[in-house]
Amino acid sequence: MLTESDTTSPPGTAAAPVRRRGAAYAWRRRLHSTWVALLAWAAALVFFFPVAWMFVSGFKREADASTDPPAFVFTPTLDQFEAILGRDFTPFLLNSLMASIGSTILVIVLATPAAYALSLAPVGRWRDSLFFFISTRFMPPAAIILPLYIIANNVGVLDNATMLSLVYTAMNLPIAVWMIRSFLLEVPTAVLEAAKVDGAGFFTEVRKIILPMIAPGLAATALICFIFAWNEFFFAVSLTSTRAATVPVFLTGFITSEGLFLARLSAAATMAAFPVILAGWIAQKWLVRGLTLGAVK
Amino acid sequence: MTATESPVAARERRGPGAPKKEPKLPVGERWKRRGPLLPALLLVIVLTQLPFAATVYYSFQDRNLLRPDEAGFAGFANYGAVLGDAQFRGAVFNTVFLTATVVLLSMILGIALAVLLDQKFLGRSIVRTLLITPFLAMPAAAALIWKHAMLNPVYGVLNWALSPFGVDRVDWVSEHPMFSLVLMLVWQWTPFMMLIVLAGLQSQNPELLEAARIDGAGPGAIFVRITFPQLRRFIELAVLLGSIFIVQTFDPIYLITQGGPGQATTNLPYFIYQRTFRAFEVGEAAAAGVVVVAGTIVIAMFALRVFASMFREEAR
DSSP states (O other): OHHHHHHOOOHHHHHHHHHHHHHHHHHHHHHHHHHHHHHHHHHHHHHHHHHHHHHHHTTSOHHHHSOSSOOSSOOOOSHHHHHHIIIIIHHHHHHHHHHHHHHHHHHHHHHHHHHHHTTTSOOTTHHHHHHHHHHHHTSOGGGTHHHHHHHHHHHTOTTOHHHHHHHHHHHHHHHHHHHHHHHHTTSOHHHHHHHHHTTOOHHHIIIIIIHHHHHHHHHHHHHHHHHHHHHOOHHHHHHOSSSSOOHHHHHGGGSSOOSSOHHHHHHHHHHHHHHHHHHHHHTHHHHHHHHTTTSOO | OOTTSOHHHHHHHOSTTSOSSOOOOOHHHHHHHHGGGHHHHHHHIIIIIHHHHHHHHHHTEEEETTEEEEEEEOTTHHHHHHHTOHHHHHHHHHHHHHHHHHHHHHHHHHHHHHHHHTSOOTTHHHHHHHHHHHHHSOHHHHHHHIIIIISOTTTOHHHHHHGGGTOOOOOHHHHSHHHHHHHHHHHHHHHHHHHHHHHHHHTSOHHHHHHHHHTTOOHHHHIIIIIHHHHHHHHHHHHHHHHHHHHTOOHHIIIIITTOSTTTTOOHHHHHHHHHHTSOBHHHHHHHHHHHHHHHHHHHHHHHHHHHHHHHHHHO
C-alpha cells in the first residue's frame, strides 16, 4: 500500500514528465522501429528463402544447381521448364486445373445459397447446421479414404477428375459456407429493408443488391478454395493414378534422387506452386478469414 | 417476436440475452428456406459422413482387398490387432510428438512475428507477403525442395548456412528424420499462427492501449495485462485449428521420409495409407481410422467451443 501511494503522482503532475521525455522518447521510438524493421526483414528473408531458391534454381543448368557451396551467380536458362513441359507435364496441369477450377465453381454455386439460408433468411436450427458444416472439415481424410476408394472403384469413377473435384468440393464447402456467411452478414440491414419497401422481389434483391455487395467476398472465397484444392495431395495420390493425376502427383516422380535433377525438380515445383502463391498474394487480405473458417476477420 | 419482424432483425436480436425460440414459420415457408441449404448439406453428408459410417462398418469386418471372398464379421478383433500393434502405437506416438512440437514451435515464432508485424516500419506489407508465402507454397513441392535443396548433405543450403558454425555435412533426412520434418512443418505453419495472432493484435482497441500508456504502463505490463488476455482466444483458436490440421500431415512424410527409416517417422495418416494401399488390410486400416477420428473429436470439441464463443461475441 505504502509503495503504491508513493509512486502514484497526483493527476495534475502526471503530464509533466511525459512531456519532458518528448525528444528522447521520439528518438528511442525511432531506434526501436529500426530494430523492428531489421528483425522483421531478416525473418521474412529466412522464411521466403526456400521458395526463392526453388524459383531461382529452376533457371539453372543441372551442373549449377548441385554445387557445394550453392551457386548464387549463374547463366539463366529455360531448358528445365522446356524439359518439364516436354515430359507430359501438360495432362497433369490440365487435371489440376479441372479439379480445382471445377470444384471452386461448384463450391461457390452450392455455398452461396447455403450461406444465405444460414444468415439472411435463416432456417430453423441454423446454428446446428453451421456447426455441422464446420465439424465435417475436421474429419481426417485418412479416416474416409478407404470407403471413398472402394465406392469410386465400384462405381467406376476411380482415377477420374470429376470425382476428384467432387471430393474437393466437399472438402471446401464448410470453409466457403462460413466465409460467405460472414460476408452476407456485413450487408447492411437497412439496404435490404429498403429494397423490400421498394417492392423488390426475391430474385431482384439477390441479383441487384446482395450479389454485387458480396462479390469481392465471393472472389476471395473462390481464391482460397482454389488454393486448397490445387495444393491437395492426399486424395489426389490415393484416388488417381494415370488418367486424372494432378500436379502434386506428378511431383512424386522426384522422391528419390537419381543423378543430377535438382534444377529440373525446381522448375517443376515452381510451375506447380506459383499459380497458388500468386492467388494467395492477391487474396491475402481475406486469408485469415479463410484459414479460420470465417471466425476471425 | 411479432409476425412483421424481418428475419434479419430477428437474427440480429439473437444473442446471449435474446429469446431462445426461433420464429415459428408456416411449413411451406420453412421448406422454402431449407431449399437453398439442402444441396450443399447433401453433398457434404454423402462425401464425408457416409464414407465415415462405412469406415466404422469395415472396422468390424475381417476383410482384405486381395481376398474379397473371405470377408466376415470380426467383432473387435481389428481394434485388438491395431492397438496391440507396436507399429500402430509408434504411429500414435509420432503423431502426438509431431503435432505438439510443430504447434508449440510455430506458435512461439508466430507470436514473435505477429508482434513485429503489428508495428509500423518500412516495407511492412512486403514483409507480410513474404512471410505468408511458405503457407501458400504447395506442400508437396515445398517438401521436395526441402528434401533435395535444403537438407541434402552435399549441396544442401542448410549445411552451407551452418558451415561457419563448425557443423560438418549432416545428412539431415537420414540422420535426423524427425527433426527434418519438424523443421519443414514449422516453416510451413508459422505463417498460419502468425496471421491469426496478428488479426488478434489488430483487433485491439488502440484507445485502450494509449490510455494504458499514458497511465504509465510499460510495454511489458501492457502485453501481460491487456494484450495477452485479449489474444488468448485467438491463440486458442490457432492452436486448436493448427492441431487438427497438423495431425493430418501426410505430404512431407510421403515425400521426404516415407515414414522411415524403419517406422521412425510414420504418423497415423501415413500408417493408414500404407495399411490400405500397400497391405490392403481393410479392417485394420478402418479401425485405425476410427481411432484417429476419436482423437480428433477430442480436439475438435475444444475447437468448437472456441468457435461458439467467438460466435456469441459476433451475434452481440
